[in-house]
Amino acid sequence: MDDRRDDVKYEPVPGHDHMSIQSPAENMAKLGENVKINLDDCGERGGRIFLYVAVCVAHLTSFACGVALGWTSPVIPKLNGEIEPENNPLSQPITMHQQSWLGSLLPLGAVLGPFAAGLFVDRIGRKKSILISTSPFIVAFIMAIFTHDINLFFLMRFLCGLALGAIFTILPMYVGEVAEDANRGSLGSLFALFICIGILFSYCVGPYVSLTTFNILCVIPPALFFPIFMLFIPDSPHYLIACNDQEGAENALMKFRQKSKQGIQQELLEIKKSVEASMANKGKFxxxxxxxxxxxxxxxxxxxxxxxxxxxxxxxxxxxxxxxxxxxxxxxxxxxxxxxxxxxxxxxxxxxxxxxxxxxxxxxxxxxxxxxxxxxxxxxxxxxxxxxxxxxxxxxxxxxxxxxxxxxxxxxxxxxxxxxxxxxxxxxxxxxxxxxxxxxxxxxxxxxxxxxxxxxxxxxxxxxxxxxxxxxxxxxxxxxxxxxxxxxxxxxxxxxxxxxxxxxx
The missing domain is CATH 1.20.1250.20 (MFS general substrate transporter like domains)
Structure with missing residues (x-):
């Protein structure tokens, strides 16, 4: 028997406007939401191992940036004949003018990299953008393995600059969006640290191996990064929410936080609010x-x-x-x-x-x-x-x-x-x-x-x-x-x- 009376009018309780009572069914729904949020706040602790692994994998690209930045230090003395002139792949030593271009073409390419990244980072996502931005590193170092022409070395440095400029724009954005508030600063600082490690790699390896061997070793980190990141690391939950991919965002956040679907609902709600506010107030230059x-x-x-x-x-x-x-x-x-x-x-x-x-x-x-x-x-x-x-x-x-x-x-x-x-x-x-x-x-x-x-x-x-x-x-x-x-x-x-x-x- 249904004891509900259709003629009863449910009025808000004074001092409880946020619980405005319209019907018992709606009250139960709101109560369920509150209970869910409370469970999220004090429930699962989750884990951070996958998040740290994912960020370190992503920073293989910043390692490649460091390798590219330090590359000229051991290579130029070999190309200008100061060290091992008999192993110079070029027909004659490079001039001071050519040395300047070999150093400066990387930052010239990096000037264009951020603009290129800006064209596709919001269209295809952070993950695909990082993968695309890493590709020039692979092409450049493979080119350097076989080239005997200074102009191809110039092109190689320009390609490294394009990749570096794009990575500098996209990777901090990706790490900031997948990190938690408590570790965003420390994970973000890994960017500069991995660059320094990449530079050290060039300094330690470059002087002691042939130019061909050095370039082969340089191509390994970005080549390893590509399949690992593509197959095992999710995209940013912020981007997935912006694409209305609720299920994808949930799966990504569950993986990064190592929590159940219920355990990530509160953070997912906060991400939605942040994305909606950002999209509503999209700024221009x-x-x-x-x-x-x-x-x-x-x-x-x-x-x-x-x-x-x-x-x-x-x-x-x-x-x-x-x-x-x-x-x-x-x-x-x-x-x-x-x-x-x-x-x-x-x-x-x-x-x-x-x-x-x-x-x-x-x-x-x-x-x-x-x-x-x-x-x-x-x-x-x-x-x-x-x-x-x-x-x-x-x-x-x-x-x-x-x-x-x-x-x-x-x-x-x-x-x-x-x-x-x-x-x-x-x-x-x-x-x-x-x-x-x-x-x-x-x-x-x-x-x-x-x-x-x-x-x-x-x-x-x-x-x-x-x-x-x-x-x-x-x-x-x-x-x-x-x-x-x-x-x-x-x-x-x-x-x-x-x-x-x-x-x-």
Whole structure:
């Protein structure tokens, strides 16, 4: 017998508008939802092993970026005849002008990479975009195995740049979307660490094997990454939700969190809200100039990556072994280069431990001072290197200077400009800001590496390093005067600071 009365009108209970009673059936449904959310909040703990494995697999691409960045350091001395001239695959040694192009074509390709990535990252997803972006690495290193033409080496470096620029844009986005709030910072910092490990790989292996063997070894990591990532690692749940693939998003999140379907419902709901808000307020490039805060954010972002490149980092990365050969010290150039690479890896692993304790602003100031001091001392060594006393008693100064430079760069101006970029812009225009900033960064890197040889011929190698030191001093004042502290602040607080509502350093 049905005891319900159709003439009864259910009224909201005062003070309980959020439980507005319309019918017993609806009350039960709402109660079920609340119970489900409570179970999600205090139920399954899940696991993180698969998430860590997936992120490390994804970072094989950043390892390949590091290999490409360090590739020229052991290769150029072999191509210009300074080392093993009998094994040079080219018919004649390369000139200084060709060396500049070999170094600078990678950042030139990287200028275009972010724009290429922006065209398809939201259309085909993060996973497919990463796979496509990795393909030029495979093609480039295979090409380098067989080529005997300098022009094909130029093409190989340009392809590496395209891949690198795209990976720099897509991979941090993917890792940020699959990570949890509690480990997003540490997993994101692996990007810079794997790049440093890739650079160290080039420094350790390149000088001791033939050019052909080196290129074969370089192609292995991206070639292994391709099938593993394609077959076993899911796409970003954020992208799957944006494509209305509810089932795919659930399966991906269950795999990343190692939870049941019920255990991921609360996080899935939060992802849906985030994606809906982002799609409803999709920003455009012109939005970057619509407020004082966004203009200031863009100026800070472009300034940080400018000083990152003007510190001379790409000259150091591309020509480390050549620099040590020019110093004339008694320490073998290959050994000195490996020591610098090891220090860079160790220093890069310190940033996640320091940044939350000291703040980004302090670390960037420390970084600028250390880099400026290192470049100044390196320039001084080259200025007086013809003095026999200097060679006898200060043979250690070049390696000490580059160790100091790499430590202070790797903890500060290496990773932190990109971390600050992620905090300065609202989510709806972060993609546009990242594309512009990354492309500008690599354009500047191209110009610096391309003109380094000409500038060195004009003012001497010591003058070039002193010029980098001056830019590091300017970087100190830029950070001290213009950059607010972003660590420990919400995104809204950062926007308030940028818009001048209150000033906090």
């Amino acid at each position: 012109t939005d970057l100039f619509k407020s004082r805060g966004l203009i200031r954010a863009l100026m800070i972002s472009l300034g940080l990556v400018s000083f990152q490149q003007l510190s001379g980092i790409n000259v150091v990365l591309f020509y480390t072994q050549t620099i040590f050969l020019l110093t004339g010290t008694s320490i073998p150039s290959a050994i000195s280069t490996i020591i610098v690479g090891i220090v860079q890896v160790l220093a890069g692993s310190l940033t996640p431990l320091l940044v939350e304790r000291t703040g980004k602003r302090f670390i960037l100031i420390f970084s600028a001072v250390g880099m400026g001091l290192a470049m100044g001392l390196l320039g001084f060594y080259f200025y007086v290197q013809n003095n026999p006393t200097v060679i006898t008693y200060f043979f250690w100064l070049p390696i000490a200077s580059l160790i100091c430079f790499n430590i202070t760069y790797s903890v500060g101006f290496g990773p932190l400009p990109w971390a600050v970029l992620g905090e300065l812009f609202p989510a709806n225009i972060k993609s546009a800001a990242s594309t512009i900033t990354a492309s500008f960064c690599w354009l500047l890197a191209f110009i610096i590496t391309n003109v380094f040889g000409s500038v060195t011929e004009a003012i001497g190698i010591y003058g070039s390093f002193w010029l980098f030191a001056i830019f590091c001093v300017l970087a100190f004042f830029f950070v001290y005067i213009l950059l607010p502290e972003t660590s420990g602040k919400t995104l809204q607080e950062i926007q308030d600071i940028l818009n001048g509502k209150y000033c906090v350093l």
